Amino acid sequence: MVIGFRSFGDVLDALYANNVAVGKEGQVMRDYFIANGISIPLELSNETLGRYFYFEAVDYGTESILRIRYNGIIGLELSQLGISLEAFLENLAYDEQIDVSGLTGKAKCIYEKLLTLSEGFRKAIQKFDGEFPVSHLKFEINNTLPVGNYGITKPPEGYNITIEMSNNQLANISDIGGAVAIAHEVIHAEIYRKMLSAAQKGDLNLGQYTTQNRIDFMNSLRDDFPGLYDYYWERYHPTWNHNLMAQHYRSIIADIAQQFDNNLQDRQVYEDIAWAGLRVLEVGINSIAWDNLTNTEQQRILTNLSNFFHNGSNRCN
Numbered sequence: 482m483v484i485g486f487r488s489f490g491d492v493l494d495a496l497y498a499n500n501v502a503v504g505k506e507g508q509v510m511r512d513y514f515i516a517n518g519i520s521i522p523l524e525l526s527n528e529t530l531g532r533y534f535y536f537e538a539v540d541y542g543t544e545s546i547l548r549i550r551y552n553g554i555i556g557l558e559l560s561q562l563g564i565s566l567e568a569f570l571e572n573l574a575y576d577e578q579i580d581v582s583g584l585t586g587k588a589k590c591i592y593e594k595l596l597t598l599s600e601g602f603r604k605a606i607q608k609f610d611g612e613f614p615v616s617h618l619k620f621e622i623n624n625t626l627p628v629g630n631y632g633i634t635k636p637p638e639g640y641n642i643t644i645e646m647s648n649n650q651l652a653n654i655s656d657i658g659g660a661v662a663i664a665h666e667v668i669h670a671e672i673y674r675k676m677l678s679a680a681q682k683g684d685l686n687l688g689q690y691t692t693q694n695r696i697d698f699m700n701s702l703r704d705d706f707p708g709l710y711d712y713y714w715e716r717y718h719p720t721w722n723h724n725l726m727a728q729h730y731r732s733i734i735a736d737i738a739q740q741f742d743n744n745l746q747d748r749q750v751y752e753d754i755a756w757a758g759l760r761v762l763e764v765g766i767n768s769i770a771w772d773n774l775t776n777t778e779q780q781r782i783l784t785n786l787s788n789f790f791h792n793g794s795n796r797c798n
């Protein structure tokens with residue numbers, strides 16, 4: 482049934498339905514926001530605005546009113562999440578250079594919630610942003626990852642690092658488990674980013690480097706990122722980066738999880754679930770950091786992983 486247009490609101494609603502022209506939609510939104518005294522960060526593109534908000538004409542009998550609505554996380558309004566519009570727009574600006582257009586379902590929901598709620602996550606993501614980033618970050622979905630593999634971070638190619646997340650596997654864990662899984666992959670990407678910056682190259686295919694390039698790479702790595710160099714070179718093992726993460730990055734993952742969860746649990750819970758993926762490196766081999774724990778600590782971590790990572794609140798589906 483065609484009901485015709487009664488107002489400008491109806492026109493905008495129809496014109497920009499189904500994300501057909503997010504850039505133009507975002508341009509109109511930008512003007513509308515600014516006209517209403519809301520400041521928009523300069524880095525925030527019209528495309529992003531158009532992707533995260535939509536026009537809605539609300540019917541009031543003989544007339545309709547235009548609203549701009551947020552493409553909500555888990556169906557909640559920004560106000561219900563206790564987030565101001567300005568703060569949210571500020572956060573969105575961090576997201577500019579990161580390609581999340583391939584994200585869907587639970588991975589998308591958790592990513593957006595992370596970006597909105599966790600300062601630690603935004604900071605980690607922000608390093609891939611900026612005018613001269615060493616590397617660009619891209620998220621995709623890969624639902625064919627093996628059981629228990631929630632995500633994978635591919636080695637850099639042409640200055641791009643791609644993180645693939647599996648919605649099939651994320652379905653088996655809690656929302657906060659998913660947040661830990663995404664943070665875990667972002668740390669992998671961050672380690673690659675540091676290596677690219679030491680190599681001054683867009684990939685880490687050392688076989689194709691010249692001998693001098695390889696020497697320069699190792700020297701920069703040792704000077705700029707000694708902890709990384711230690712695990713990558715001095716104590717090399719095929720799963721070296723999980724050893725490195727278990728030793729040096731768990732508290733960052735815990736910070737991100739804690740902010741994502743609004744401090745609902747004791748700090749210990751977040752520290753413990755950050756161990757996901759960092760205990761067992763391969764069949765029969767544990768990480769060095771895990772083997773250094775007492776039996777009591779290991780048991781507490783396993784219990785918290787079971788209660789909060791594998792089970793627990795699940796609203797992002």
Ligand SMILES: [Zn+2]
Pocket residue numbers: 665669723758
């Ligand atoms: Zn990993």
